Amino acid sequence: xxxxxxxxxxxxxxxxxxxxxxxRVTKTPPVTRKRKLDxxxxxxxxxxxxxxxxxxxxxxxxxxxxxxxxALPATPQTLTSDKGMDSDDDFASVASSMELGExxxxxxxxxxxxxxxxxEDYQDDDSAFETHAKQKPKRKAFEVEYKVYSPQDIQxxxxxxxxxxxxxxxxxxxxxxxxxxxxxxxxxxxxxxxMDNQEEVLDKAGLGQNMSSNPPRIEAIDGFMCxxxxxxxxxxxxxxxxxxxxxxxDCYRQYLAQKVREEGEAARxxxxxxxxxxxIDVKSLDLxxxxxxxxxxxxxxMRTYVDDKESLKWCPAPNCVYAVECGVKKRELAKIVPTVxxxxxxxxxxxxxxxxxxxxxxxxxKRWMKKCEDDSETANWISANTKECPKCHSTIEKNGGCNxxxxxxxxxxxxxMCMGMWSxxxxxxxxxNRFEEKSGSEARTEQAKSRQSxxxxxHYYNRFANHEQSAKLDKDIFHKTEKKMTLLQSSSGMSWxxxxxxxxxxxxxxxxxxxxxxxxxxxxxxxxxxxTEMFEDNQKDLEMAVENLSEMxxxxxxxxxxxxxxxxxKTSYCMRRRVILLDDTAKKLKEDVWEFNVExx
Amino acid sequence: MAxxxxxxxxxxxxxxxxxxxPGIALVSAENLREWxxxxxxxxxxxxxxxxxxxxRFLFSPSYPIEAPExxxxxxxxxxxxxxxxxxxxxNGIICLDLLDTQGWSPVHNVxxxxxxxxxxxxxxxxxxxxxxxxxxxxxxxxxxxxxxxLYHDPSV
Numbered sequence: 001x002x003x004x005x006x007x008x009x010x011x012x013x014x015x016x017x018x019x020x021x022x023x024r025v026t027k028t029p030p031v032t033r034k035r036k037l038d039x040x041x042x043x044x045x046x047x048x049x050x051x052x053x054x055x056x057x058x059x060x061x062x063x064x065x066x067x068x069x070x071a072l073p074a075t076p077q078t079l080t081s082d083k084g085m086d087s088d089d090d091f092a093s094v095a096s097s098m099e100l101g102e103x104x105x106x107x108x109x110x111x112x113x114x115x116x117x118x119x120e121d122y123q124d125d126d127s128a129f130e131t132h133a134k135q136k137p138k139r140k141a142f143e144v145e146y147k148v149y150s151p152q153d154i155q156x157x158x159x160x161x162x163x164x165x166x167x168x169x170x171x172x173x174x175x176x177x178x179x180x181x182x183x184x185x186x187x188x189x190x191x192x193x194x195m196d197n198q199e200e201v202l203d204k205a206g207l208g209q210n211m212s213s214n215p216p217r218i219e220a221i222d223g224f225m226c227x228x229x230x231x232x233x234x235x236x237x238x239x240x241x242x243x244x245x246x247x248x249x250d251c252y253r254q255y256l257a258q259k260v261r262e263e264g265e266a267a268r269x270x271x272x273x274x275x276x277x278x279x280i281d282v283k284s285l286d287l288x289x290x291x292x293x294x295x296x297x298x299x300x301x302m303r304t305y306v307d308d309k310e311s312l313k314w315c316p317a318p319n320c321v322y323a324v325e326c327g328v329k330k331r332e333l334a335k336i337v338p339t340v341x342x343x344x345x346x347x348x349x350x351x352x353x354x355x356x357x358x359x360x361x362x363x364x365x366k367r368w369m370k371k372c373e374d375d376s377e378t379a380n381w382i383s384a385n386t387k388e389c390p391k392c393h394s395t396i397e398k399n400g401g402c403n404x405x406x407x408x409x410x411x412x413x414x415x416x417m418c419m420g421m422w423s424x425x426x427x428x429x430x431x432x433n434r435f436e437e438k439s440g441s442e443a444r445t446e447q448a449k450s451r452q453s454x455x456x457x458x459h460y461y462n463r464f465a466n467h468e469q470s471a472k473l474d475k476d477i478f479h480k481t482e483k484k485m486t487l488l489q490s491s492s493g494m495s496w497x498x499x500x501x502x503x504x505x506x507x508x509x510x511x512x513x514x515x516x517x518x519x520x521x522x523x524x525x526x527x528x529x530x531x532t533e534m535f536e537d538n539q540k541d542l543e544m545a546v547e548n549l550s551e552m553x554x555x556x557x558x559x560x561x562x563x564x565x566x567x568x569x570k571t572s573y574c575m576r577r578r579v580i581l582l583d584d585t586a587k588k589l590k591e592d593v594w595e596f597n598v599e600x601x
Numbered sequence: 602m603a604x605x606x607x608x609x610x611x612x613x614x615x616x617x618x619x620x621x622x623p624g625i626a627l628v629s630a631e632n633l634r635e636w637x638x639x640x641x642x643x644x645x646x647x648x649x650x651x652x653x654x655x656x657r658f659l660f661s662p663s664y665p666i667e668a669p670e671x672x673x674x675x676x677x678x679x680x681x682x683x684x685x686x687x688x689x690x691x692n693g694i695i696c697l698d699l700l701d702t703q704g705w706s707p708v709h710n711v712x713x714x715x716x717x718x719x720x721x722x723x724x725x726x727x728x729x730x731x732x733x734x735x736x737x738x739x740x741x742x743x744x745x746x747x748x749x750x751l752y753h754d755p756s757v
Binding site for chain 2: 247272274275
């Protein structure tokens with residue numbers, strides 16, 4: 001009974017966590033719970049989470065697997081063995097999904113109570129990264145600290161800063177807001193500059209002096225002619241800011257509407273007067289324009305606030321109104337891939353705002369995308385249809401005719417069949433059988449070398465593209481999954497909560513494929529060494545896990561109910577492999593362990 | 602307010618048809634969308650005093666809130682060339698901050714633009730095209746207002 005209570009405890013805590021997939025995994029199926037009872041004897045007390053188990057679920061090294069297997073007898077419910085898995089996989093299915101759920105949740109769980117347990121785990125697992133783990137015991141290496149803000153939060157933040165600075169500079173809030181926008185919200189620097197030379201700062205920010213003494217208002221002035229519309233009807237309503245450039249209200253409105261609506265300007269709209277740098281403040285604007293424009297104006301002001309701050313970014317998802325704050329700076333992007341998840345569930349990279357591309361650093365992503373754009377299709381075709389001139393390496397397509405090739409570029413004559421020099425063929429050989437010729441074999445080696453780099457690129461590209469494609473297909477499956485879940489409920493008598501494993505599995509698949517996809521871009525730029533081999537092992541493990549899980553989705557609905565435990569296991573295994581891969585990669589990135597074959601700009 | 606540009610242009614037209622500074626002449630203003638002006642430049646050996654340069658103004662309905670599009674036109678009859686200037690491309694596009702959304706003020710008008718361009722030419726000492734002229738002329742497909750010029754040289 002204690003165990004199920006325990007399970008309940010974790011479930012309650014999880015919804016606040018960020019990982020949707022992990023969240024559902026923790027729903028303990030009956031069998032798993034039973035299996036858990038087997039292992040429960042290991043722990044003297046079950047709260048807080050028993051340490052040996054947690055350790056077990058984290059360990060990856062082969063030598064410790066033996067221990068684990070001794071400690072945790074494999075139960076008959078271990079279903080993965082039919083795939084001929086190695087001990088690593090067996091071990092994973094032994095470590096029940098319940099524990100994996102805990103393990104996963106701990107990566108996003110900032111609960112203080114676990115922190116020392118976690119720390120010990122790191123020390124036991126991987127002594128190489130001990131010091132690092134000690135510094136940041138609560139977070140995985142691939143995770144960054146961030147906060148999601150609603151538009152209201154952002155407004156409050158601005159208001160608070162404006163109020164603070166206004167009190168300090170003894171300026172009205174309107175002016176302070178303009179000053180802060182002018183200073184790109186760098187409070188300290190603004191205050192310093194202001195203290196040094198008040199007049200200059202006010203002037204540069206487009207604020208004339210004595211704004212507060214004589215507030216501008218809309219009025220009709222005798223003999224006034226508007227310089228914009230040339231109207232001079234008596235009683236024409238006009239407006240001027242303190243700079244004295246007076247225009248009729250209609251023209252002012254037109255002007256502001258144009259700036260706000262068409263040009264998306266807000267914080268730096270200047271007086272319409274020629275050469276006047278005075279910025280139009282919120283009060284003047286509110287006085288002049290209609291409410292629909294004011295809304296847009298304030299929205300734009302907010303936009304500039306977020307745009308101005310390096311630590312804030314809008315969530316790039318369509319129609320998402322949230323902004324994310326993250327302390328990772330631009331210069332750190334070679335060492336870290338700051339992936340954040342918005343309130344709207346969209347995961348993106350804070351560095352470049354592309355969709356989540358862990359483990360690949362931003363600069364490599366950019367390089368890779370560019371390369372793919374330029375190269376992939378062309379490269380495929382070149383590889384299939386062309387050869388290179390053995391002398392100048394121009395790419396040549398043979399579009400018919402005989403084997404006697406003359407390179408258009410360097411006039412080199414060679415044989416298409418053996419790539420050897422044509423002169424060695426004599427004059428009557430139009431059917432090449434000179435395979436043993438030295439020049440020919442040398443040319444072929446050369447050719448093979450240069451083709452190799454192309455082949456190498458295609459190797460990575462095809463896998464990258466494949467995961468991208470599969471993720472799309474998996475997404476389709478996800479939509480079908482929802483249907484399946486309802487079907488499963490009615491056919492097997494399972495409750496709604498009991499069929500959630502399908503959704504969890506589907507989400508895990510999406511996430512893992514996203515990661516896998518980028519591992520190929522990453523690997524393309526890795527130099528060949530033992531680190532890379534380790535990386536590829538991790539990649540392979542994750543890929544196998546993903547493909548296994550993906551395969552299960554194709555089973556019919558009536559089979560699915562029976563596969564629940566297996567699927568849960570595989571889901572959590574996938575997620576675990578992903579965490580392992582990302583964690584390892586991120587650590588090594590931070591510590592400069594990776595060797596790339598290009599510059600990390 | 603579609604009437605804004607027409608009202609203002611009508612007023613401008615009345616004024617232009619009255620008096621204009623020397624060297625600036627109205628060529629055509631048949632509608633309130635496109636006007637043409639001729640400029641001649643006094644006292645600058647780069648531009649012969651007999652030579653005239655034709656400016657084309659295109660107004661959008663939101664003129665004068667929005668800047669007009671102003672370019673030099675070349676024609677053979679009468680002969681009009683594109684004046685040589687470090688800020689004027691051979692296709693007639695003028696790199697001048699006051700024609701750009703940032704530098705434009707609705708207070709400007711056809712006359713003041715013409716005067717500005719005339720004085721820009723009168724004060725010029727370099728008989729050369731902008732750097733990258735050939736490349737720009739070959740590749741540019743944008744309207745002048747959509748081009749982001751860098752006003753790197755305020756002295757010319």
